[in-house]
Amino acid sequence: MIEHAGVQPGGAPMAGLARQPAAWIVAALLIAGGLRIAQIGGRFVTTFPLATLTATALFALLAVPFWWFVTELDFLEREPAVLRAVAFGWGGLVATTVSIPAGTALENIVAKLASPGFAAGWGAALTGPTVEEIAKTLGIVAIVLIARSQINSVLDGVVYGALVGLGFQIVEDIVFSLGAVALAGRTDDVQPVVTTFLLRGFLSGVWSHTLFGALAGAGIGYLVVGTDRSRAARLSVALLAVFGAWCSHVLWNAPLFGDGLGNGAAGLLAVLLLKGLPPLLLVMLLVRRAHDHEADFYSAHLAGLRDPGLITRGELAVLRSGAQRAAARRHAQLRHGRRGFVAVRRLQRAQARLAVELSRAARWPGPGGPAVARRCAEIRAQRAVLTGLGLPEAVAPRGGRDAWVRHAWSVVTVAAAVVIVWAALTALGGH
Template identity: 65%
Template structure:
């Protein structure tokens, strides 16, 4: 997929003057009413389990939100639009998918057989309805704020946010469904099990990932104006198909009983079903980020002013890992204040690059911000936000974090495999 970038837009047009804005608001309101009715039933029947599910999955949403938002460090998306995307997934897509998936499963049973519906109904009906409903959320963002979709990476971010909203709300519904299925009253154990399976283990490559893949296609469709419509539509359709196929694989009964019980068997299923789409979207994100970074860093390079950005900082700013390495290097040399100052400087440099891409001439304030953060670094004795040599402390920290993550994952898999 060719990854293109266009100049960042200035302030978006007033959204409430657009018919699409009011249509989106109406759909969000309708979805909120429907999901509120479902939540009220849950609270009436299983109050403790429902509050527990809401708390656990709300906490799960926080790191995912921060991670997705950080994907586009150089040209961040407006928080209001991220909230709209998240709300679309949690309110509109879910309220449509619950009855839609059930209706399609019933159709599969009638046109095929009850056995086909039992084995493959969830794998075919769910992805078909859900991926279309979620992708329409990215389309809604384009309709109300097309100027804010400037790259494929923007489509990835909005698609992931729609998927995240869907995932969190659907997981709460599944958790309470598990409580009802257990038939033991208002108990939290089924909620915790659902949280481990659908949140902790499947969260990495579930709806957030599928939404990001479809969103990449919408981003390409919007940004690639130098390409013909047939190619742009075909690419967007292929991205949506990839999201659908990944979802079908994830929901499919493949290896449901073929690998036995235990942690190893469960891990093998998770890896087989989740790793291919995860690798694909990581590759797309990396490529989209690199192209966007190349575009914006070139705007700063044209300044040829080391007070605003040095050659080493240009190199660091263009890579997420190098930006993080520059912050660690600052912390090791001058403490936590220097780490924070480097992040502030990188943020100011990114904002300056975006403003330069607009060619609006309104860059004086951004120049001042960069110089102010530079002065802070100089006072701390660390004048340049560049990455240092990899230290043994960072290596040890990485190894330790990996070991702890594997241990936690193994304990969760062992507990679930033996259940």
């Protein structure tokens, strides 16, 4: 059902946010959460200064590629930076500080209702997802409340949900790694931090909280933009998506295969794939459908221009695909270095911004004229830069030497990633 949700015109530029009561409530919650995290961090810094610095640096570096990848998902209609920061902050500051005490309290209730043994085995699998997925989903709802006009597609919900999950994941992993230092009973030792980073961050991060948040965000996005369906149908899909995030989280935390599937790296990899691959494939499918639907919407506005000075037919096809956009940049980089890469990227960004302005002008005629003219001038300026480099358009050839070089670099990158992952699995498998 989600893939059929409509795409709405790009939201109006952010204005008047400070006048909304919901924005002040969210700001207060972020401040309160930040103070609580600072209090927890202060105790760790005092006791384990080197371990705290190491954990913060490692997981902050891990957040960078995740942040970049998530924001690139919505290349055609990028979300405002302030809302992306709010989503990340909610996950890292609000959802974590709510989940820590609430999870402990709920686990105690499970121990009393069932048994201490059951709580020890399944408590984290049941209470953690219940508290954490609700807390994270409320962050996506908060974005809707303070900036409804910025939720224009299911993909927007995915982006905000993933960023909430990313914020939660980074802060939780820092706390877990420092808890591992304390549990080891050693002094200021970074080894437990590195082990936690490899397992919870490097190996598990791709199908952990960021993934769960993206799944819930898809449901909230559908609830907002799927106006061609009844409210009951949209709410059902949203609840189903949140339930799917909860089920994925339960599976991830469940004490199944606690002894692994065999010894060493192969057994650990099998467990990670068995628990993490199904929700990862589901979210990848949802993202692909949502991206294609959004690309159809915005490319239709650009196609109506029929002006090769603004966008050629080849560039229109390239703009619709993340892989082709990246290929066009790499092609320019191979021929003209960093200047070529930047020139193509800036042209693509300008064309995407024009598509958004055209969608706004189609819905709200009149005031959008100057904004459209400004974006057209921006594209023509970038076109002149590209032409000056000897590139007639921002596309990558299908064949030839450059294509082979791009494919070779892709193979090398994948091979390097496999080697690094296997080395991490081997180190943990023998730990």
